Amino acid sequence: MVSAQGSRESPAPGFPAQVVRLRGHDLSYVDTGSGSAILFIHGLLGSHDNWTHLLDRLDNAHRVLIPDLFGHGASAKPVGDYSLGSHAAILRDLVDQLGIPKVTLVGHSLGGGIAMQFCYLFPERVEALVLVASGGLGRTVSPLLRSATLPGAELVLPVIASTWVRERVEGVGKAVRGLGWRPSADASAAWKGFTSLSDGESRRAFLATTRGVIDPGGQTVSARGQLVTAEHLRTLVIWGTRDRMIPVGHAQRAREVFPEAEIVLFEGAGHFPHLEQPDRFAGVLEGFIHG
Template structure:
């Protein structure tokens, strides 16, 4: 992969994505470095840009693959199946396309649920597993996400995601930043994800993905008691102690699936510990993948 000299569009993106056509639709992904492969899976409303700040730490002795899931980022947003199984199958197709046999999976939030589904469907392709603030370990989830599953959400979302609303929120944000306030990594990542819902295709994919794993009462997909191969998978679980999206108490439940899992809590971090404490996250991840 050829690296650009400067970030594009003011972002951290120094690794221009490739595109693979999988099952008739374009999937955008970053592929850089050589060595054992690490496949990063972002969460709901995320993209590969959630991970690119880690590439320099890892691609000297690992092959780093970071896709935009279908319905997200620069990838296609087709009408169709946005279940965990469908996402996992596309990721299997991607590593087949790249000629990769086994991967270490790193999944955040929804991406953690997809990673566990990948382990269930394709255990022979998994070298190790890293779950970051993952879904799929309990019912509890933020009321904000539960609201997206309510009847009529498809009518409300275009209004609150409109350019009129976004412009006014950003105006207020600039004003308070001028007074010295700085948004947390959680707030910045959530806002960037929300602004991606400006078009109808993205909103449709968001609602389909959300409703595939959440209902008005909480998460509907639970790996507990279902992923029977977990005891054979070397696993690391990372969680922020101030996660308001999925409670940190879910972290210890990972031991019910992955008895030998190592759990690392990031004190004071929220739902995006890899963005809030990037140096520590990189160090913990490096130590794990080099074991």
């Protein structure tokens, strides 16, 4: 069932992707190291690439799993269910397939919502939970994502994600970099995610996923009042103080679900604190896991 894959989207050097057949479709993932298992879950338009820079810090003491969710990266993009529950069930199938009894979940943005759904559905499989700029803790979300839920978005996306538009935006970016401007890790990650919408399968999966958790008014799925077993779950919440995708105020709301949660704010970071301040992120994560 599990074999090396000639990956369409290569992970970090020395960490080749593997592929497993789950529910009739190929799921691509990185699996390295040994010890207690950490399962990283990327956000909307993300992939394993959002996490692989942490591998050298973690895989000496832990088994690290980094899947590409269905609809993302090198994994299949089938027509079907892209709800939080479906994603969580697929990840449970992955750890079952690999014979892993329990995992520490680290979820970013959409991945945080999936991680909380995993806790709700499979609490006996969760060692601890880390939420990074997580969805599912309040209504507010970027107008950019809300716009993807509007009627006609499927007609607009092929135009704004077209090669013609991307080449011109990249040309402008190259010109301003020549003047000394450098994009932040936040901006680079967002742009890389946007460029993944160049093919129809990815756009369809993106719209299905987005519309499963967001409507024109904001986020539609909330963990508040749902995770009744969460008060005893060891939980860490990490957020950037300049997050423009999901406001940092949602970090404090996590305590309504996880009363004993540890909250760490990354001053000056945006929606991707693990990319913008990777050394601090790795240190905080290690301290929490071993604490």
